[in-house]
Amino acid sequence: MTLQLSTITFDHDPLSPSTSALNIRRNKDFEVPIPEYDSSIPRTPAESCAAFAKLETTGNNVTIRVHLTIPAAANVTYEVKASGGGVLGKLDPVQVVFSGGVTDQAVDIPLAHRNFPGISRMDITWNWRYRAKGGSKWHHLATTSHRIYVVLAVPPSPWTQVFADKRNPWTDLLDQCCVIASGSVDAPSAAESTNERHPFESCSPLRHRERRGPLRLCSHRRFV
């Protein structure tokens, strides 16, 4: 019997940035779809994206929620794992139990090997494998790719973590900020990176003013 990976949800708890991905959206007009990965809908890694806050997740059991399906009801137990994962790390084997006529099972998988050293934007790939419990041979399940943003902490006001709010952090901005401030481990170094490598760098009057005066790009500094 073939096991199928149906969906992966990174932002499975909209109220918790410490055990789940952040509430984000693409921009003022478009949401980031949830579940972020759906095997029935082709998406690029950039569309299958999630953001994590380093401060809030540190020391916590951060998980993703995965839905797995079997084509017909059966009493069977599988083990599922994934290799790769970049900053999210590999996923240790977890058991998925199908019984009582259930064909769709959800399982929360800990990101036990994640590594959030600082601000980053990374496209990661997981190679998913499974085997029947007690079996020896692992089978290919799926290959999934995702864009993962890591920020230092939950972005403060005017951004918000209220679910479905237009002021959830925008990935259009994260795509800029997390690259510009990539590798920064604290707010001052992120601000410095932003100031020095801002897209308006070529605009000399602004550059002159930014470097001479106090930091004016507060939103960038606070965002990451």
Next chain:
Amino acid sequence: MPMKELFTRLGYDELLKQERPLLGENYVLDPASLSSTKDFKAVHESVFLRENPLALVRQIHLQNASKPHTSLNVTLAVCWNGFHDALALLFRFAGSFERAVPLVSVVSTMVAHEFGDFGVAWPWSGKGDPDILAFVRNNALVGIRAHDGAQTPVLLGREVDTALRTRKTTDRYSDTAHELFTELKKRQGEIPRVPSTGKLPLGTLSEGAFKFFFLSASGSVNREAGRAQSWYYRAGTQKGRQEITLYWSDAGILPKRDRLNLDVI
């Protein structure tokens, strides 16, 4: 002298105790029809809804057809909640520049140029024709940033103020039914229901000459991925009666508004 002190000296605080009617008739800035900007063409235009204070803002970049070095950046805003918000926007406009404002050169547009309910203007060099000019007429804000503009900002300001001053006014804005909501009510009932965190398709809007803006206290109105003209409401986690407000505008500065009540269950 800080900007606030300067504004007080020009009578800003006194005006905050007063009221003005609301602009009741739309205004479209057409550079070709104004004597001050007949040699200019619009090279860029953007429209957005500012939430705090609530205002439809239209920014138009005008360039002299024969001397591209001469340009004007015109901001027109109508504050839905009235005169005081327009004054607040004016204060923010005056404080929005990276360059230090030569405060001793700032003049009142009312005194120096005889237009606006309240306004300020200044040349960056400290003397000569103003490069920056901003004024309020009723609940409308007009801001002009000129580059190599000579007398054009003052002439344009006067023409726009004349147009605004002679338009009808009103004491309050009323709603205008929009077919997006009327059609939705036909389909879903007067008060549509949507589960918490769920999705309510609203319908399709043909944008064309119109710009649409949605506000909601909880949840958000979004475009469908791959079908950008289709909109839906994503409910938040807050249950109970919610309101979606739709503002839309044509080429002018006065938007129309319609509202939809719904229940998040």
